[in-house]
Amino acid sequence: VQPVESGGGSVQSGGSLRLSCVTSYWNHCMAWFRQVEGKGREGVAVIGVDGKTTYAPSARGRFTISQNGAKTTLYLQMNSLKPEDTAMYYCAAGRCLLLEDYCMDYWGKGTLVTISS
Numbered sequence: 001v002q003p004v005e006s007g008g009g010s011v012q013s014g015g016s017l018r019l020s021c022v023t024s025y026w027n028h029c030m031a032w033f034r035q036v037e038g039k040g041r042e043g044v045a046v047i048g049v050d051g052k053t054t055y056a057p058s059a060r061g062r063f064t065i066s067q068n069g070a071k072t073t074l075y076l077q078m079n080s081l082k083p084e085d086t087a088m089y090y091c092a093a094g095r096c097l098l099l100e101d102y103c104m105d106y107w108g109k110g111t112l113v114t115i116s117s
Helices: none
Strands: 004-006 009-012 017-022 029-035 041-047 053-055 063-067 073-078 087-094 104-107 111-116
Touching: 004 087, 017 029, 017 087, 017 111, 029 063, 029 073, 041 063, 041 073, 041 087, 053 063
Parallel strands: 009 111
Antiparallel strands: 004 017, 017 073, 029 041, 029 087, 041 053, 063 073, 087 104, 087 111
16 A cells, blocks of 8 residues: 655745655655655655664754654654755655665655745
8 A cells, every 4th residue: 555645835944844644564664755856866764663763964953754653654844944855755665774765665656845945
């Protein structure tokens, strides 16, 4: 079953957004990736089944990945947003705690985040 993202939108620079992803892959690593049109997909944050997290340098200190207790919903709290955070954000489920798309087996359709300066 495909993960389903929500929570994208348009905010001004310095603002916050929280993305959500409903998923049935409670026993998988879960991650957020993002992609700007015309560019490759970039890993943002990943959380393992044990709760361990890894962040991209661009996200560290500003973004927080988390799950609800049942691991059926994945979140990405994004603070201090910048125009360069503008992208389509994808939720993914996979096999390893790496920010590499080859680790991920199941992908959502994405939710668009637009940050204005």
